[in-house]
């Protein structure tokens with residue numbers, strides 16, 4: 001018999017999930033795509049800003065938020081980072097690999113927890129990196145056009161940029177939960193698109209009691225964190241983001257329950 | 265020594281009882297063939313053994329413990345359920361490394377199992393480009409990672425060419441010789457007769473036979489003898505008179521049952537009949553298997 005651990009520990013499961021994530025080309029492609037698209041949108045958004053600022057009224061100039069402008073790329077970035085989170089789970093269902101994984105790690109909560117931890121760590125690093133890169137790129141493009149721009153030390157800027165990274169990591173977590181519950185890439189992705197795009201777009205159709213929920217919804221209330229000029233509708237953006245995180249925790253909790261219960 | 269103990273296992277999917285009060289054991293040092301027609305519940309039983317599906321009733325233990333309670337599962341049980349269960353975008357080496365790491369196994373085990381399954385040359389290739397035979401080998405390599413005492417293979421020869429089948433068969437035998445318990449499912453009786461020491465046959469989730477292979481072969485009916493002679497009609501009469509059952513075979517041969525080859529030869533000599541052929545024929549194992557499971561085949565084809 002070969003020497004081995006006398007008992008499998010959580011760090012073994014974590015290490016295995018890291019090996020799985022890093023050994024897929026699709027992981028690196030998705031990340032490359034995230035930065036290419038993310039920064040591409042930032043440069044588009046800031047390059048048209050020169051003309052906009054020129055023709056803006058006094059009131060519009062007062063609400064000018066260069067930080068927010070450079071971070072609007074989150075709208076698309078959240079989908080790409082969501083795909084990464086979804087694939088962490090659904091790619092195993094698509095191939096049947098999930099059975100092999102569970103044969104190696106029969107404690108189901110431990111396997112899912114390892115996936116959540118590894119993907120969250122990656123999403124946090126990548127989300128922060130993208131938000132900081134988008135901010136710095138956006139501000140330098142604005143500066144080149146002689147439009148008012150922000151620096152990291154300005155009031156509220158660091159909070160908006162770092163909060164944006166957290167927002168993206170939370171969406172990745174939501175995606176893992178959806179992937180686990182739906183078990184199929186297409187279904188989970190459609191649900192994610194529905195949550196981040198469709199629901200906010202159709203918000204006007206909702207009964208008023210449901211609209212309260214939108215204060216904590218992705219792309220809606222929770223996205224207030226990206227602004228440095230306070231939005232009167234969301235005076236405490238971190239509360240809105242916190243509310244979204246609670247919702248993500250609820251989805252993840254459901255994912256843990258069904259992942260333990262279901263046959264694979 | 266009993267390595268897998270299945271006791272009163274019942275599995276229902278909705279209204280369908282897929283495995284029905286099934287009990288059997290798998291012993292160390294043997295290949296146990298797990299046979300049954302399509303849909304008999306073989307794969308389901310294996311999934312329950314591995315804790316992938318929850319039993320409705322009954323229990324399964326590996327060396328006395330539930331699978332999920334094994335402290336380091338891969339060192340006790342290795343399983344190949346589906347050769348396709350590999351991410352096509354991952355290199356063979358990384359696939360095995362992730363599994364090894366998950367159970368705290370040393371990295372060198374990956375190289376060792378790649379060598380044992382003859383995959384060293386493709387370790388750095390993505391599994392998506394592998395042929396079915398190579399995938400089967402990769403699945404077997406994964407099963408061997410922890411050097412386990414129990415191995416479970418679900419239809420490992422499905423879709424393989426004769427050389428691949430031969431390789432897997434010899435491989436199973438060598439694993440059992442090393443003292444491991446090997447459970448292999450198949451629908452091919454003839455394949456199992458050459459590989460397994462013990463047979464567990466199920467149909468519609470119920471146990472039909474649990475016997476050693478030699479006992480099964482002995483019971484599966486006496487053989488027939490093919491006889492060729494220049495005067496088949498006359499000799500057939502004499503054979504029938506001696507208590508044999510005679511059927512007409514192809515090209516005016518006779519297929520005789522109820523007498524041994526020696527007895528037929530003596531009878532021919534006594535009557536001065538010249539025989540041009542006298543060939544004992546092994547009973548068809550597939551016939552024996554189909555006879556055994558004919559009441560429990562789920563989807564019966566209609567013979568045109």
Ligand SMILES: Nc1ncnc2c1ncn2[C@@H]1O[C@H](COP(=O)(O)OP(=O)(O)OP(=O)(O)O)[C@@H](O)[C@H]1O
Pocket residue numbers: 263277282300301302303304305306307308309451
């Ligand atoms: N997840 C499931 N939900 C519902 N029915 C299922 C499920 N899995 C298997 N079955 C049913 O259980 C029965 C037994 O299936 P199983 O795969 O165990 O058979 P098998 O003996 O492995 O067959 P084969 O030789 O074709 O592989 C089949 O009728 C199948 O349709």
Ligand SMILES: [Mg+2]
Pocket residue numbers: 306307308418
């Ligand atoms: Mg099967």
